[in-house]
Amino acid sequence: MTLQWSPSPPDHVPAELIVDFDFFQAPEGLNDPVQIWHDLVRRGVPPIFYTPRNGGHWVFLKYSDIVEGYRNHEIFSTYQTPIPPIEPFPVMQPQGVDPPEHNVFRKLLAPMFTPLAVRRMTEGLQHRAQTMISSFADKGGCDFIADYASRFPTGTFLDLFGLPEERLPEFLALSEVFFRSTDPDARAQNLNDIYAVLEELFREKDRNPGSDIASAIVTARDENGQQHPWQDILNCGFLLFVAGLDTVTNTMAYVWRYLASTPQARAEFRDRLDDPTAFQLAIEELMRINAVSNIYRRVTHDCEYKGIQFRRNDRVILSNTLANRDPSVFEDPQTINLDRQVNNHVTFGVGPHRCMGSHLAKREIMISLQEWLRQIPDFELAEDQEQGSIFGGSVMGFTSLKLRW
Amino acid sequence: MRVVANLQVCQGHARCEDLCPEIFSTDAVEGKVVIEHPEFGPELEEKVRLAVRNCPEGALRIAKGGAA
Structure with missing residues (x-):
């Protein structure tokens, strides 16, 4: 299916709903990318507004609208959503397909990401965390992003996909361009590169299936006993690549940055090391406050929502950090x-596309933190070193995070 | 008291299982809620209520009275 898309000129948008907002750009002086969004609340912009930047898109500020954006797939589709637009964009399986069709791949993947399945990965994750942390624990410091937060989820991904650890640098590089680049040519080339890797991977697993997720996808059969369409298989691999790497990296970066600068929180987590339930409850709060993803939707037809005219193909951003700090839902939300x-x-979103990897992501973060605190109970920001820069976009974060202990 | 789940609405966040494993678990196929013991006594009321309030989909509710 060829996508017929042209940027919506904002002539259907009343002037009072237009705000100049670029979610890739941090206002001068900000050192925390989620503030790109909370700055909007401070500016007092309308709760639903339109910005002409990045191809033009809407932004929802309130929890209730963001949740509606997730749940109401009749209006807010996940099909071909990137901002700024890339055309054509792969129809990610199952993320880029609306219900009920999304269920084909959702059902295929679900058993591999249930809490039960993820609990079985615990030992492997612990081993990975222990090994990686002990490689620098006696060095007195590290760049948390380069040395841990980017390597850990990418290594886990390679493991799940039955790929050798040696391919880590290649996957880190692909991920970097995919999430950071705003250059259309670089992004188009990057997509080709990612698909070339996936093509080779799935061909190999088709010939020699193992016990990994890639093999499970390629050997799965549809209701007629046939292999799923090859393009869908590639698109499913693409989704897992996109969804599971940068998100975990940057959530970890946020969590460690907070702990490095908050001795009392470190002590709290150390106290909970022997109480997994209390540890998990605390992790949940770190998930709330450190929501790094901004999720895209695309309007399916000309319609009215909350008295505002939306036009077919309008893009919408659902910013999780805004929902998670909405004072009408959370008591004392900034604390x-x-x-x-x-x-x-x-x-992790809500509704039919709720992040399937959430249990794995939380377990990766929880185990990493447990192992870290056992080996490096106290650490702080290396204030004397260059701390790199921050970035906005679909996943927000930091280019480096220098720690010392 | 008795707790019931709407499986059409459940998306498998598993917050209920985290907060009250005495009552809730999740299945191995879809990862959706399984209510092992729908009837619960006053000793678990606080935990069950917390699980219900923490469901991001609003898929759980406490029904008045005993077995249906």
Whole structure:
């Protein structure tokens, strides 16, 4: 299917709903990318507004609208959504397909990411975390992003896909361009590169299937006993690549940055090392406060929502950090309360496309933190070193995070 | 008291299982909620209520009275 898309000129958008906002750009002086979004709230912009930047898109500020954006797939589709637009963009399986068709691949993947399946990965994740942390624990410092946060989820991904560890640098490089580049040529080339890797991977697993996720996808059969369409198989691999790497890296970066600068929080987590339930409750609050993803949707038809005219193909951004700090839902939303009792955060989305990898992501972060605190109980920001820069975009984060201990 | 789940709405966040494993678990196929013991006594009421309130989909509710 060829996508017929042209940027919506904002002539259907009333002037009072237009705000100049570029979610890739941090305002001068900000050192925390989520503030790109919270700055909007401080500016008092309308709760639903349109920015002409990055091809033009809407932004929802409130929890209730963001949740509606996730759930109401009749209006807010996941099909071909990137901002700024890349055309044509792969129809990620199952993320880029609306219900009920999305269920084909959702059902295929689901058993591999249930809490039960993820609990079985615990030992492997612990081993990976222990080995990686012990390689620098006696060095007195590290760049947390380069030395741990980018390597750990990428290594886990390679493992799940039955790929050798030696390919880590190649996958890190692909991920870097995919998430950081705003150059259309570089992005188009990057997509080709990623698909070339996936093509080779799935061909190999088709010939010699193993017990990994790539093999499970390529050997799965549809209701007629046939292999799924080859392009869908590639698109499913693409989704897992896109969804599981940079998100975990940057959430970890946020968590370690917070702990490095908050001795009391480190002590809290150390105290909970022998109480997994309390540890998990505290992790959940870190998930709420450190929501790094901004999720895209695309309007399916000309319609009205909350009295505002939307036009077919309009893009919408659902910013999880905004939902998670909405004062109408969360008590004292800007405060990190490790004992928060009611915590309906949307860091993993809600509705039919709720992040399937959430249990794996949380386990990766929890195990990493447990192993880290056992080996490096105290650490701080290396303030004397260059701390790199921050970035916005679909996944927000930091280019480096220098720690010392 | 009794807790019930709407499986059409459940998306497998598993927050209920985290907060009250005495009552809730998740299945191995879709990862959706399985209510092992729908009937619960006052000793678990607080934990069950917390699990219900933490469901991001609003898929759980507490039904008045005993077995249906």
